[in-house]
Amino acid sequence: xxxxxIAQRREVKLGKNPGMKFVMRPDxxxxxxxxxxxxxxxxxxxxxxxxxxxxxDAAGEVLRTWATEGHSIPLPGLGTMRFGVRSxxxxxxxxxxxxxxxxxxxxxxxxxxxxxxxxNTSIQITCLDEEGNVLKRVTSGDSGEVEDNEGSENGQNGQxxxxxxxxxQGGQSQQATGYALTINKSGTGSAxxxxxxxxxASGSSLSEDAxxxxxxxxxxxxxxxxxxxxxxxxxxxxxxxxxxxxxxPGQASxxxxxxxxxxxxxxxxxx
Numbered sequence: 001x002x003x004x005x006i007a008q009r010r011e012v013k014l015g016k017n018p019g020m021k022f023v024m025r026p027d028x029x030x031x032x033x034x035x036x037x038x039x040x041x042x043x044x045x046x047x048x049x050x051x052x053x054x055x056x057d058a059a060g061e062v063l064r065t066w067a068t069e070g071h072s073i074p075l076p077g078l079g080t081m082r083f084g085v086r087s088x089x090x091x092x093x094x095x096x097x098x099x100x101x102x103x104x105x106x107x108x109x110x111x112x113x114x115x116x117x118x119x120n121t122s123i124q125i126t127c128l129d130e131e132g133n134v135l136k137r138v139t140s141g142d143s144g145e146v147e148d149n150e151g152s153e154n155g156q157n158g159q160x161x162x163x164x165x166x167x168x169q170g171g172q173s174q175q176a177t178g179y180a181l182t183i184n185k186s187g188t189g190s191a192x193x194x195x196x197x198x199x200x201a202s203g204s205s206l207s208e209d210a211x212x213x214x215x216x217x218x219x220x221x222x223x224x225x226x227x228x229x230x231x232x233x234x235x236x237x238x239x240x241x242x243x244x245x246x247x248x249p250g251q252a253s254x255x256x257x258x259x260x261x262x263x264x265x266x267x268x269x270x271x
Contacts, residue, residue, distance in 0.1 A: 003121055008128040023245050025213050079110040103201040119144040178205040180252045189218040189259030208250040216242040222260025229253050
């Protein structure tokens with residue numbers, strides 16, 4: 001087994017060093033249907049898929065209830081999950097208000113076994129030119145280090161709080177110094193925005209030159225578009241899914257994604 005990554009040469013127009021560069025993005029995986037998960041679990045356990053689904057649904061209800069009560073919930077074999085918020089820090093008591101909260105978060109902390117599994121999985125990189133032609137394939141020789149989301153944030157707390165007043169609660173973590181990225185999505189399709197494999201919410205703070213990945217599944221028969229600060233982002237299509245990326249500018253920025261509308265409306269939403 002291996003994790004598949006694409007490195008495609010394209011023109012990077014934003015960031016400190018624009019020009020032609022090979023930009024990496026995860027290769028797109030086909031989503032697995034829920035019923036296939038239950039069927040596979042049934043094969044491994046000898047328990048009927050219907051019983052597994054009923055137990056899974058019941059566990060999900062318990063997880064949602066306990067998480068919203070402020071608990072850190074164990075996910076057997078995977079890690080723990082909890083809810084949290086990302087917020088601004090203020091000096092004065094009278095300035096503490098709910099509008100300081102910029103985004104609500106779902107925080108997943110993998111267990112040691114899952115992190116070891118990722119660490120020991122090879123990464124296969126397919127290098128493409130601007131037209132999508134394969135130039136070469138290589139197997140990554142990286143150290144296999146797995147990012148500790150909470151630990152990396154915690155380690156920067158003292159340095160960053162005074163610089164940009166951004167903190168992340170639901171632990172003692174804090175977001176690194178950076179620039180706010182506002183995300184506006186429109187259309188009847190779907191889109192995701194990620195950085196280092198983690199979902200990016202509107203209002204998140206990202207460091208300059210941070211690589212932001214976009215994946216769009218447009219409305220049927222529609223072609224999506226994306227731009228940041230008015231500059232178009234090149235999107236490539238693979239199996240009906242469009243993907244692209246950009247380097248975070250050194251300023252507060254606006255990402256606009258149109259997933260394609262079926263009725264001519266703009267369907268503007270903020271995520």
